[in-house]
Amino acid sequence: MSVVRCDGIVQIYKAQDVEVVALRDVDLVIDEGETVALLGPSGAGKSTLLWLLAGLLRPSAGRLWLDGADVSRLNQRRLDRLRAAHIGMVLQNPARNLIGYLSAAQNVAFAQRAVKRDRPRARDLLHQVGLSDAGDRPAGRMSGGEQQRLAVAVALANAPKLLLADEPTSQLDEESGTRVVELIKRAAADSGTTAVVVTHDTAVSEALSRTVTIRDGRVGAEGRSGEDFVVVGREGAVQVPPEYHHLLPPGSMARIEELEDGIALRRAEP
Numbered sequence: 001m002s003v004v005r006c007d008g009i010v011q012i013y014k015a016q017d018v019e020v021v022a023l024r025d026v027d028l029v030i031d032e033g034e035t036v037a038l039l040g041p042s043g044a045g046k047s048t049l050l051w052l053l054a055g056l057l058r059p060s061a062g063r064l065w066l067d068g069a070d071v072s073r074l075n076q077r078r079l080d081r082l083r084a085a086h087i088g089m090v091l092q093n094p095a096r097n098l099i100g101y102l103s104a105a106q107n108v109a110f111a112q113r114a115v116k117r118d119r120p121r122a123r124d125l126l127h128q129v130g131l132s133d134a135g136d137r138p139a140g141r142m143s144g145g146e147q148q149r150l151a152v153a154v155a156l157a158n159a160p161k162l163l164l165a166d167e168p169t170s171q172l173d174e175e176s177g178t179r180v181v182e183l184i185k186r187a188a189a190d191s192g193t194t195a196v197v198v199t200h201d202t203a204v205s206e207a208l209s210r211t212v213t214i215r216d217g218r219v220g221a222e223g224r225s226g227e228d229f230v231v232v233g234r235e236g237a238v239q240v241p242p243e244y245h246h247l248l249p250p251g252s253m254a255r256i257e258e259l260e261d262g263i264a265l266r267r268a269e270p
């Protein structure tokens with residue numbers, strides 16, 4: 001079953017008199033248990049897509065299904081309940097995920113408020129992120145790296161169906177980063193958690209099961225098991241992935257060759 005389905009999603013921010021189109025016509029399907037790395041340059045729309053998938057924003061146009069529910073048909077209360085029970089999120093700024101005056105254990109316990117309290121899971125998560133001995137120290141006094149590891153434990157506390165993480169390893173050394181990635185993969189394998197992880201870290205993207213690229217508000221190539229996929233947009237547009245630009249540079253002409261099961265694009269000019 002697909003946990004995420006985006007159909008022609010458009011996201012427009014209105015800032016004073018200007019409109020910024022952050023996402024344009026995004027089609028995306030992510031199945032249960034997939035771990036997806038979301039890659040793209042700064043300003044491409046990665047965080048916006050994550051906020052939409054978290055139910056923190058509603059799309060300006062297009063339709064979004066989360067865990068089979070059409071978000072446009074959910075009132076705010078039901079959307080809040082879906083988020084608390086089934087979605088875990090790691091925001092880019094780790095401190096924003098935490099309640100600063102609570103300890104690590106209290107933060108994890110708070111994240112289980114919408115589901116059955118699971119103390120062994122909470123202890124195990126803190127152990128996995130190396131914070132078993134964090135004691136009563138308030139989260140607000142922890143280092144950036146500790147806060148980031150705690151934020152991942154908090155996001156996984158309710159065994160979410162969907163984990164959304166914005167650069168969850170940006171402040172971690174290699175060893176802690178690897179532990180976080182292992183934790184995400186284990187959640188997928190053990191609990192069927194689907195993960196979407198925004199990252200610039202190739203060690204993270206290579207460890208996950210699929211890569212989705214986003215550029216200028218459009219979802220581009222999707223790599224799965226070493227194969228490259230591109231999405232054919234509503235108007236029939238196909239975005240050539242950057243790794244093939246040396247063969248088909250943007251702005252060049254391509255010749256279309258019909259095959260039995262599709263088409264091939266060949267450079268028209270020498």
Ligand SMILES: Nc1ncnc2c1ncn2[C@@H]1O[C@H](COP(=O)(O)OP(=O)(O)OP(=O)(O)O)[C@@H](O)[C@H]1O
Binds near residue numbers: 013014020042048049
């Ligand atoms: N609240 C907002 N109001 C107006 N414009 C916004 C807002 N948030 C994001 N944008 C704009 O939307 C576009 C996409 O931003 P977004 O933060 O989703 O990109 P990103 O890929 O996550 O970038 P980064 O890697 O730098 O975090 C950018 O042009 C950004 O300036």
